[in-house]
Amino acid sequence: MKKIVVHVRKDGHDKIEEALKDVHYTELLLQDVYEFTIFTPDEHLDDLIEKIQNALDLRYNENMIEVSTPEFVISSRLKRAVKSIEKKEEKTPVEKLLDSIRPYGELDLEKLALTSIAGLIALSGLLLNNPVIIIGAMLLSPIIGPIYGFSIYVALGMVRESLRCLGVLAALLLSVFALSAVATFLINLAIPLPLTTEITSRVVVNPIYTLMAVLLGFAAVLAFNRGTSEVIAGVAIAAAIIPPMAVMGIVLVIQPPSLIAAALLVGGQVVGLIVGALLAVAMLKVRPRSSRDRAIAQRYLKRSVALIVLLFALLLWITLIMAE
Known part of the structure; x- marks a missing residue:
């Protein structure tokens, strides 16, 4: 009530x-x-x-x-x-959505620290070939926020805010990549590091990973919008991005030729998650209130979806070629 x-x-x-x-x-x-x-x-x-x-x-x-x-x-x-009154599906007001996603467009020390720590923990699990440690790292990462914020802002036609969310996402992912590369380089100076099974499995290009990311993005955003805890909903998204990002840092130091395959995997995951998030937001029928703003939002949404789908198709095509 x-x-x-x-x-x-x-x-x-x-x-x-x-x-x-x-x-x-x-x-x-x-x-x-x-x-x-x-x-x-x-x-x-x-x-x-x-x-x-x-x-x-x-x-x-x-x-x-x-x-x-x-x-x-x-x-x-x-x-x-x-x-x-006839019962109908509850819909979150636009004003409440905007208020809840505002922090996701801001980069702060806490987000960087949590994502960096999650990346280092994932790095430890990858080097130790321990999937339990890798899964544990996912509980810390706030990666879902910028992706969720981007999808909502796109649906509302708020260009500047959506680009800001993408910037935050890029900064968080780059922090994981940079720290993983530096940590791997320092550890490798003292102890020669092998490529474990957990690492090699993430330098194999496979289109199924990209399609899986679409489902993960869709399910995570839908669950998050329904009131599921950010930590719980974010585990799915973090699991798809953080370990592959850490693998990029590892192979940059240990096996540079594998960097392209690892980067393709990360790119496919990120684009797939965004596609899934946009599909979820479209299903939730998020839109501005005024008809004028709706028209603007529709144009921006169509252009954004067309660009992302094109990028998604390109990555999927390259992935299929490399998988052959």
Whole structure:
């Protein structure tokens, strides 16, 4: 259950009243501003906010919409109204999505530290040929954030913010690559390092890895949007990127000719995850509220999807050629 409080000037009263004609609400006049209070099931919040926002002129400071979650509400009329409402799938409001993904477009020391530590732990597991250690490293990496943020921003047509998320993703992956290369170089000076099974399995080019990444990106973003913990949902994405990125650093030092195959694997994984994330966001029907913004977002989304699919097809083609 959500509580919506709408403040509107007198000149906008009739429009709000018309927008709420099929909704149970209470109304108060506070000086020169009307206050409408509405209680609605979570499933209907997004549609109701859209109706109110279309009727409310937010250019005036007095006009505003406030949404909160009450502890409980006791009302026989509201209880009857809720029973009469047809149940539908709950949809997260755009405003809430934007608020939740804002940190993913910012690069900070904590993200770099967690990703770097995850990369070093994955490196240890790769060198020790220990898959348990590699899996443990995935619990630390915040890689899902920038990918999820990018897919949401693309769907909303927010170009600058989506590019910022890609920049954060690139910086995090490069930190893993650089640290893995430096650590491998230093360890190799003291102890000759062999190519373990866990390493060699990640320098074999196979298109199945790329297709698997699409499924992982789709499932992880869908689960994350449904309220699954970022750590749990992020394990799938981190498992697809962090170890191959660490392998790139390892083979750069130990076996440079394998660097191209390792880079292709990483590129295919990253593009596959983004394709899967965009598919999930499209299924969730994330879009701006205004028709003008929707048109802009649609154009940007189509161009972005076309470019990413082209890159995906190119990587898949190269992977197939090298796998033969």
